Amino acid sequence: MGALASVALLLPLLSAAPPAGADVPEAGVLQGQFARAAERQGVPVSVLLAVSYLQSRWDTHGGAPSVTGGYGPMHLTDAVTALARTAAPHHSEGGEDARGDSSRPVRTGGDAPVPAPAELPERLRTLERASVLSGIPAEELRTVPAANIEGGAALLAAAQREAGLPASADPADWYGAVARYSGADDSATAATYADDVFDVIRTGETRTTDSGQVVMLPAAPAVAPATGQVADLGLRRPAAGPVECPSSVACEWVPAPYEEFGDGDYGNHDKANRPVSQSIDYIVIHDTEADWNTTLKLVQDPTYVSWQYSLRSSDGHIAQHVPLKDVAWHAGNWFVNAKSVGLEHEGFLTSPDSWYTEAMYRTSARLVRYLAGRYDIPLDRQHILGHDNVPGTVASTIKNMHTDPGPYWDWAHYFRLLGRPITPSAGPHAGVVTVRPDYSSHQPVYTGCVTAGQACAPHGSGAVRLHTAPSADAPLVQDIGLRPGGQDSTTGVNDTGARASTGQSFAVAERRGDWTAVWYLGQKAWFSNPVKEPTAVNARGLVLTPREGLAEVPVYGRAYPEASAYPAGVPVQSVSPLPYKLLAGQRYVVGGRTPGEYYFAPVFDPSGHTVVRGQEEYYQIQFGHRVAFVKASDVRVSRA
Known part of the structure; x- marks a missing residue:
C-alpha cells in the first residue's frame, strides 16, 4: 500500500487553473467567503478550497444533501436528519432478479434494515461537531454556504490542534489534518484522500459553481506536503487480501461468501475463469441506496446478491468483494453479469436531488480506467453502462429493471476524469449525435423524488427528454416494454421510457430548427438541441x-x-x-x-x-x- 501516496499515479486534473497572464473570470462572493473563513479559523485558504473541491467542487446544491447526508460546499454530514428520506437498499426494492438467469430460481436482494441513528459512524455526523466548534446552528450549516464553509474550516483547525500541530500558514503542514477530515478509518484511504487534495493545490482549479459563482484556486506546484503525518493519526491498516485495484486508490478485501445454505441453493455469486472462459466487455455503474456499513453487511450475506466493488462516498474508499474472474449477481441480466464487472457507489438517499462527492467520482474513474485497460474495454457509453442502461432479458422482466444511478449521475464529468471527454467528432450534418447537455444549467423537471407526482428539487442533469414531435408540448415517446398498453412516458424520475443520457449515441432521423430527431425504441424521437445551447454533439460511428x-x-x-x-x-x-x-x-x-x-x-x-x-x-x-x-x-x- 506504500504506492498509495504516489501523486504521480493520480489522474491528471482536466480543468486546471489558467496560466499566468491568461484572461480569467471575476471571482464571486463565494471566493471571499472561503478567504474570510480561512483567516478566522487559521487555516490556509488553499487547503480549505482544495478540501471543498474534493467534496463538492464548490457547489452548494441548493441545500440538498449528498447521497450520504452531506451538506454544502464542505460536505458537512448530518445523516441523522437525512435518514428521514431513506428507503430500501438498492437490490432490496423492486422485483428485479439480480442474477437474471431464467434457468434458475429468482434471486432478489430481499429485505435489509435502515440503520438507526445511533449506529452511524462519526464520518456521517460531522455537521453536529462543526456546530459545536463554530457555534453556528445546525440549520445554518445545512443551508447557508458561508456558514457551511466556516464549519468546515473549524473542523480542519480542530484536526490540526488535535494532532499537536501549529496553525501554520504553509499548506504543506496540513496533510494530517486533511487526511483526518476525510473521515476515513484506515490509513491508506486517508492518505489517498489527502494526496488528491494536495494534487488540487498543486495544479489549481477554476470553476463556475452551480450557483453561478466563480471560484479560483491558483496553482502552487511547489507545495510538498508532510505525508508522514498520516502515520500519527492512529488509523487501522486496510484488510489484506487478493484485491485487484490500481495502486492509485485505497482498496481492501471484504469477501462475498461462496457457500451453500440448503435445498441446492447457494450464494452469492458464481465461480468462473474470466477472461479465459469469457471476455469481460462491460463495467456497470450502480448506486447502493444504502449506507456503507449496511452495504458491506449485505454483500457478505450468502442469501443476498453480489457485485465486485463498493465505493464509499465521503472519501472514495473501495472494497472488493468478488474476484474479477468470477461472476457477480448485480445487473439483472445474466448475459451482462457473465461479461461485466459491477461497481456499487454508496448512497442511502433515494431522492435524486442528492449528489455524489468528487472524491468518489475520482476513485471510481481510476478503478474503471484500470479495469478497462486490463480487459481492453472501450471507454465509451456502450461499454461503461449505468444499471439503468442494462436491458431486460425478456419482455416480462423489462418493468422490473433498475433505474440507478439515474439522471443525476454526472456522466460528462465522469468521462473527463476517465480521460475520454465527450467532444464533437463530426460536422454539423453528421448522421450520429452524442447526448451531452451542460450538466449544471440543464435542469429538466422530474417528479416523484419524495412524493409521487410532485416536482423534485431543481438539479443539474445529464439526461434529455424525447418527444413525439419537435415541441416541448408534444407527448413523450412511448416505451411499450414498460407500458404494454401504449401509454405515454412520464416525467417520473425513475421512468426511463423517454430518456437519453449523456454519452449515449443515436442515429439522426431528422433535424428541424432547434430540434433533433433520433431513432429510439423503433420510433422517431425528438429532443431540444438549440444551436446556442446544444444538448448533443455531432459524432461519427457505425450504424445498422x-x-x-x-x-x-x-x-x-x-x-x-x-x-x-x-x-x-x-x-x-x-x-x-x-x-x-x-x-x-x-x-x-x-x-x-x-x-x-x-x-x-x-x-x-x-x-x-x-x-x-x-x-x-x-x-x-x-x-x-x-x-x-x-x-x-x-x-x-x-x-x-
Whole structure:
C-alpha cells in the first residue's frame, strides 16, 4: 500500500487553473467567503478550497444533501436528519432478479434494515461537531454556504490542534489534518484522500459553481506536503487480501461468501475463469441506496446478491468483494453479469436531488480506467453502462429493471476524469449525435423524488427528454416494454421510457430548427438541441439497419446462442425477443459485435459449469435508454 501516496499515479486534473497572464473570470462572493473563513479559523485558504473541491467542487446544491447526508460546499454530514428520506437498499426494492438467469430460481436482494441513528459512524455526523466548534446552528450549516464553509474550516483547525500541530500558514503542514477530515478509518484511504487534495493545490482549479459563482484556486506546484503525518493519526491498516485495484486508490478485501445454505441453493455469486472462459466487455455503474456499513453487511450475506466493488462516498474508499474472474449477481441480466464487472457507489438517499462527492467520482474513474485497460474495454457509453442502461432479458422482466444511478449521475464529468471527454467528432450534418447537455444549467423537471407526482428539487442533469414531435408540448415517446398498453412516458424520475443520457449515441432521423430527431425504441424521437445551447454533439460511428428485404428485425435483451450449440445436459435457453421492432429505414448506433454465449452455472460445484458458444453473432446497439442486441445476420452495417 506504500504506492498509495504516489501523486504521480493520480489522474491528471482536466480543468486546471489558467496560466499566468491568461484572461480569467471575476471571482464571486463565494471566493471571499472561503478567504474570510480561512483567516478566522487559521487555516490556509488553499487547503480549505482544495478540501471543498474534493467534496463538492464548490457547489452548494441548493441545500440538498449528498447521497450520504452531506451538506454544502464542505460536505458537512448530518445523516441523522437525512435518514428521514431513506428507503430500501438498492437490490432490496423492486422485483428485479439480480442474477437474471431464467434457468434458475429468482434471486432478489430481499429485505435489509435502515440503520438507526445511533449506529452511524462519526464520518456521517460531522455537521453536529462543526456546530459545536463554530457555534453556528445546525440549520445554518445545512443551508447557508458561508456558514457551511466556516464549519468546515473549524473542523480542519480542530484536526490540526488535535494532532499537536501549529496553525501554520504553509499548506504543506496540513496533510494530517486533511487526511483526518476525510473521515476515513484506515490509513491508506486517508492518505489517498489527502494526496488528491494536495494534487488540487498543486495544479489549481477554476470553476463556475452551480450557483453561478466563480471560484479560483491558483496553482502552487511547489507545495510538498508532510505525508508522514498520516502515520500519527492512529488509523487501522486496510484488510489484506487478493484485491485487484490500481495502486492509485485505497482498496481492501471484504469477501462475498461462496457457500451453500440448503435445498441446492447457494450464494452469492458464481465461480468462473474470466477472461479465459469469457471476455469481460462491460463495467456497470450502480448506486447502493444504502449506507456503507449496511452495504458491506449485505454483500457478505450468502442469501443476498453480489457485485465486485463498493465505493464509499465521503472519501472514495473501495472494497472488493468478488474476484474479477468470477461472476457477480448485480445487473439483472445474466448475459451482462457473465461479461461485466459491477461497481456499487454508496448512497442511502433515494431522492435524486442528492449528489455524489468528487472524491468518489475520482476513485471510481481510476478503478474503471484500470479495469478497462486490463480487459481492453472501450471507454465509451456502450461499454461503461449505468444499471439503468442494462436491458431486460425478456419482455416480462423489462418493468422490473433498475433505474440507478439515474439522471443525476454526472456522466460528462465522469468521462473527463476517465480521460475520454465527450467532444464533437463530426460536422454539423453528421448522421450520429452524442447526448451531452451542460450538466449544471440543464435542469429538466422530474417528479416523484419524495412524493409521487410532485416536482423534485431543481438539479443539474445529464439526461434529455424525447418527444413525439419537435415541441416541448408534444407527448413523450412511448416505451411499450414498460407500458404494454401504449401509454405515454412520464416525467417520473425513475421512468426511463423517454430518456437519453449523456454519452449515449443515436442515429439522426431528422433535424428541424432547434430540434433533433433520433431513432429510439423503433420510433422517431425528438429532443431540444438549440444551436446556442446544444444538448448533443455531432459524432461519427457505425450504424445498422435491417438488411435488404426485411421490413423489420427482432430486438433482444441478451445474446444467447442458437439451440444447436447446446451440448447434452445443458438446457437450451430460449432466444426470446423483446416487444420492440427495428424497422426498415431506421438506423441505430453499433456498440460492438459479440458471439452468442450462455454461461451455464446452475449449481454450487463449478466443475460442471460450461460456457456455451454458438455460431450466431449479435450486434449490441443503443436502442433506447437501455442497450439491446440484434442478430448480425438480420442487419447490414455502414458508417454514418
